[in-house]
Amino acid sequence: MQLPLSGKKILNTREALQAGKLTKMLEESGGAVFEVPLLKISCKITNENKSFIQNLSRFEWILFTSSNGVHCFFKLLSQCNLELPNLHIAVVGHKTEEALKQYGYHAELVPEIYDGENLVQEFLAKYKVNGKVLLVQGSRARDIIALGLKEAGIPYEVIIVYENTFNDDAKVTLKRLLRTKHFDYITFTSPSSVEAFMMYQDGVLRLQTNPVFVCIGKTTEDKAKELGLTNTISPSMYTIEGMVQAMCETTK
Known part of the structure; x- marks a missing residue:
């Protein structure tokens, strides 16, 4: 049986110490996950x-x-x-x-x-x-x-x-991945992560083929839309589990 996120490339922008749990859940659903922590706590x-x-x-x-x-x-x-x-x-x-x-x-x-x-x-x-x-x-x-x-x-x-x-060390990696990978999903778990992404991507985002921006909740989604990211989704339950479920449901 094929997993719901099989063949999907996903950019996980969560802070380094917290990224692993989201990555694990996405991989268990079949996703190919690339971690680029955009924030430092x-x-x-x-x-x-x-x-x-x-x-x-x-x-x-x-x-x-x-x-x-x-x-x-x-x-x-x-x-x-x-x-x-x-x-x-x-x-x-x-x-x-x-x-x-x-x-x-x-x-x-x-x-x-x-x-x-x-x-x-x-x-x-x-x-x-x-x-x-x-x-x-x-x-x-x-x-x-x-x-x-x-x-x-x-x-x-x-x-x-x-x-x-903001994690300035992530800028080079983010731009390289946006140039070389075509992501199906890009995740944001806070408004700050959206801000960091838009600052660090520095115009490279236009090379992407319209990824879905998966936001943990309405506040984060509102920030994404405010900064020009229109292809957004957010779960009804504002958790990383809800984010994974929302991604899986978009593939049905």
């Missing part, structure tokens, strides 16, 4: 952040917007020999919740649609917040949650626990 274990988390009990809620944020936040706690006090926790989606469980905690809120806009909407609709909210983010996070809290009059603070930077 590095935790911010700074003195400023260490000082910030010394009194987490001043917060009522903590909101995590990515699994990277969870891992870097708990790495910061570990470096400071601290434990998370008894706070209410909300996360942006299922994968972020899975990361949280690795540290022995669970989320009280996971929105039905996994993005910041729905997280803040459901959070404000379901809970009466009496104290301050801590928003844990990366350096390129959108301000949609902060704006929602501000408009609702809820006091909050933001801690940036990781840097999300």
Whole structure:
């Protein structure tokens, strides 16, 4: 029996430490996968952040917007020999919740649609917040949650626990592959990965025969369209599993 992605060439642009899982799933579905990590993730274990988390009990809620944020936040706690006090926790989606469980905690809120806009909407609709909210983010996070809290009059603070930077080392490899391979699918797991791709491809994309740009969710897809990539798809469930399923379904 032929696998659904047999004969399909796929460019996986996910950050290096996270790319392997997506590649494995795509290969198990028959795809030929080329990894070009367009972003670098590095935790911010700074003195400023260490000082910030010394009194987490001043917060009522903590909101995590990515699994990277969870891992870097708990790495910061570990470096400071601290434990998370008894706070209410909300996360942006299922994968972020899975990361949280690795540290022995669970989320009280996971929105039905996994993005910041729905997280803040459901959070404000379901809970009466009496104290301050801590928003844990990366350096390129959108301000949609902060704006929602501000408009609702809820006091909050933001801690940036990781840097999300473009991987300049990927530029040469990306351009070479775009010149020599004709990809059926190119994957994006964040708006930042779309931005990096458009900057690094530097006009070489026009050599491609109309690949499908597979975006992890609506926010990423909106960024792709904004930057001129019209042949896009995104899954109903905003996960890498959903991305693979969406690709398989387009081949039927």
